[in-house]
Amino acid sequence: MLAMLPVLVVHGGAGNVPRQRAELSCAGVREAARAGYALLRSGRSAMDAVVEAVTLLENNPAFNAGCGSVLNEHGGVEMDALVMDGRTLASGAVSAVRRIANPVQLARLVMEKTQHLCLTAEGASKFARAVGVPEVPEETLITDYARKRWQRNLQPGSNPVECQMGKMGTVGAVAVDSEGNVACATSTGGMLNKMEGRVGDTPCVGCGGYADNLLGAVSPTGHGEAIMKVTLSRLILFYMEQGKTAADASDQALAYMWERVQGLAGVVVVDPRGGWAARFNSLQMAWAAAQNGQLHYGLGKGEDFTLPLQ
Amino acid sequence: MLAMLPVLVVHGGAGNVPRQRAELSCAGVREAARAGYALLRSGRSAMDAVVEAVTLLENNPAFNAGCGSVLNEHGGVEMDALVMDGRTLASGAVSAVRRIANPVQLARLVMEKTQHLCLTAEGASKFARAVGVPEVPEETLITDYARKRWQRNLQPGSNPVECQMGKMGTVGAVAVDSEGNVACATSTGGMLNKMEGRVGDTPCVGCGGYADNLLGAVSPTGHGEAIMKVTLSRLILFYMEQGKTAADASDQALAYMWERVQGLAGVVVVDPRGGWAARFNSLQMAWAAAQNGQLHYGLGKGEDFTLPLQ
Numbered sequence: 271m272l273a274m275l276p277v278l279v280v281h282g283g284a285g286n287v288p289r290q291r292a293e294l295s296c297a298g299v300r301e302a303a304r305a306g307y308a309l310l311r312s313g314r315s316a317m318d319a320v321v322e323a324v325t326l327l328e329n330n331p332a333f334n335a336g337c338g339s340v341l342n343e344h345g346g347v348e349m350d351a352l353v354m355d356g357r358t359l360a361s362g363a364v365s366a367v368r369r370i371a372n373p374v375q376l377a378r379l380v381m382e383k384t385q386h387l388c389l390t391a392e393g394a395s396k397f398a399r400a401v402g403v404p405e406v407p408e409e410t411l412i413t414d415y416a417r418k419r420w421q422r423n424l425q426p427g428s429n430p431v432e433c434q435m436g437k438m439g440t441v442g443a444v445a446v447d448s449e450g451n452v453a454c455a456t457s458t459g460g461m462l463n464k465m466e467g468r469v470g471d472t473p474c475v476g477c478g479g480y481a482d483n484l485l486g487a488v489s490p491t492g493h494g495e496a497i498m499k500v501t502l503s504r505l506i507l508f509y510m511e512q513g514k515t516a517a518d519a520s521d522q523a524l525a526y527m528w529e530r531v532q533g534l535a536g537v538v539v540v541d542p543r544g545g546w547a548a549r550f551n552s553l554q555m556a557w558a559a560a561q562n563g564q565l566h567y568g569l570g571k572g573e574d575f576t577l578p579l580q
Numbered sequence: 581m582l583a584m585l586p587v588l589v590v591h592g593g594a595g596n597v598p599r600q601r602a603e604l605s606c607a608g609v610r611e612a613a614r615a616g617y618a619l620l621r622s623g624r625s626a627m628d629a630v631v632e633a634v635t636l637l638e639n640n641p642a643f644n645a646g647c648g649s650v651l652n653e654h655g656g657v658e659m660d661a662l663v664m665d666g667r668t669l670a671s672g673a674v675s676a677v678r679r680i681a682n683p684v685q686l687a688r689l690v691m692e693k694t695q696h697l698c699l700t701a702e703g704a705s706k707f708a709r710a711v712g713v714p715e716v717p718e719e720t721l722i723t724d725y726a727r728k729r730w731q732r733n734l735q736p737g738s739n740p741v742e743c744q745m746g747k748m749g750t751v752g753a754v755a756v757d758s759e760g761n762v763a764c765a766t767s768t769g770g771m772l773n774k775m776e777g778r779v780g781d782t783p784c785v786g787c788g789g790y791a792d793n794l795l796g797a798v799s800p801t802g803h804g805e806a807i808m809k810v811t812l813s814r815l816i817l818f819y820m821e822q823g824k825t826a827a828d829a830s831d832q833a834l835a836y837m838w839e840r841v842q843g844l845a846g847v848v849v850v851d852p853r854g855g856w857a858a859r860f861n862s863l864q865m866a867w868a869a870a871q872n873g874q875l876h877y878g879l880g881k882g883e884d885f886t887l888p889l890q
Contacts, residue, residue: 361809366703385805387780387808388784389779391701392701393776394777461696467699467703467707468699469673469675470696473779499671504811
């Protein structure tokens, strides 16, 4: 019998991954999917699983989140993250937070320990100190690769937006646990050479993620401003509410975003019964999905490789 | 013949306005609606009109935005604002910005002068300096009334959330200009005695406002965290897309928000043909609407007073 639940799907960013980084990206998303799925199999919640998967992706320097984040115009790291719990619609977010190893965990603490949904910048840092989340030296979040790309984009005539889409993006995860609860988590270093204080789609509920036990969960990646203009995550769930599958709803929403605002992005999506999708209108998106003892993964259009899960 | 366009609707916050402030609130929203409508009648855009109306409400100390903003836990003023242009889905926002007289104008400048959609905290302040928006002393934004309420809520046993809903809120405006373009603007001092860095629904596209020439425009007010959990503004426009009137869509979305997360809020809404609504599930919301030479306004349930516009 096919066990649809639990299921977990992760992404490591939409864009055009350079060949030398493609294997690192694919290995990273496979590892994150395995780890999150193992938690689900041991009976832990969808929220636990998506936070665990995104924590691993943040810790992996191959991705633009946590260690490996892109640098802003001043060469600094400012990160955004969001979690949402489909049981209660509770959500937590941080925006433009600095010197935190795992913004996704801080976002979860905002959800659990405050009356608020989002804390930004220095206020988020003060909250982190108050709840005992250690501050890390900024240098520990910066890779040589990120610094080189930052420097290149300081040159006249450079185009950080295009460069961003040509490389790697935001990370995220969605899951349904054995009890049918859904959750999403998204984390990012944002846009390459962004202005100080720029906040993208990630910490914005309905844009950088959404989770509702009645509908499903979405985590997107791609051009944040385009994702926000169409509230991409909530849009996909509206299409699913109208009867579309996760894959069809994703394709329809991505096509709509392209038509209205010429945006490129990708998404991972689950429905409460365990249907899932990993779709993108960018050239590539590193993704992996774990369900029913199998690990699916891919990077280019139409790819769906499978491996057995131990 | 009935001229449906142009139309402008403003709100001055949902809650339970104390009697001594009720007339101030009603006079303020009437003045803002008149001013925004005058621009529309002179051929200016919906975006110009909503920014003008919200600027007046920010400058009016009777409202929780600009001068008159509520104070955070440290007695400081941190403000959020959003604008959205229904022609292009372009949007601009600022979050947790300090020492700015008119955050709504700064949000518009983010939309017009940057590649980004939202700037937060110190980054937003630096952008303001770069584009010549003057910094104002924080004292000029703080009223005696705001300081008294802040002090009262520092007492043990106080409940700032309840106190907030018992008083006054966020301000906002929606409009359709003579060419059928829609826009929204929202501005707020946020939640009374909030944590430093707390970001509410206002700067979050789809939550604190949405505008799309194909659907209409929404500006909400009320409990920000509840508004975010259901992406209230985008939800109302989905219901309108499915054929509901602005009023019915608003009532359905507010009822849904109450049922799912027990949230209290209010909204002003327009559709592209000039249909409009001002609806709330809180006890009161100060609102005013200008259309076809008439000014409508109200505060309590079912109120719809009219005055001729010169």
